Amino acid sequence: MNGGIQPAGFGKHMAFGTQELVIVLVAFFILFGAKELPKLARAMGQAKGEFHQGLADVKNAGDTTEDDLERGGRTEAAALTEQADEAGVEIEGKTPEEVEEEMAD
Secondary structure, eight states: OOTTOOOTTTTOOOOOOHHHHHHHHHHHHHHHOTTHHHHHHHHHHHHHHHHHHHHHHHHHHHHHHHHHHHTTSOOHHHHHHHHHHHHTOOOTTOOHHHHHHHHHO
8 A cells, every 4th residue: 555654634633613614604504594593503402401301311210220229129119019018008099108108007
């Protein structure tokens, strides 16, 4: 091949400068028009917000997974149902708080 000589600029990172930004904005104006840009920006902002909310939900879900593992792989509701069955407490039509209160009596 070239004997180890690389073409100029090969493997170097290209910077995104002002000129490239202007070109992208002009392309958006041509493709979408000036009226559609605010709607597009709003939609992108909402999508970013939903993405961050999804990340937060995933992080919070990890906490409940660890709690489920501590209960032997059962959810809180399943563990409560099992405890109520062992105590002979009827759970039909009751909230978890009512079942816990009745088990405590």
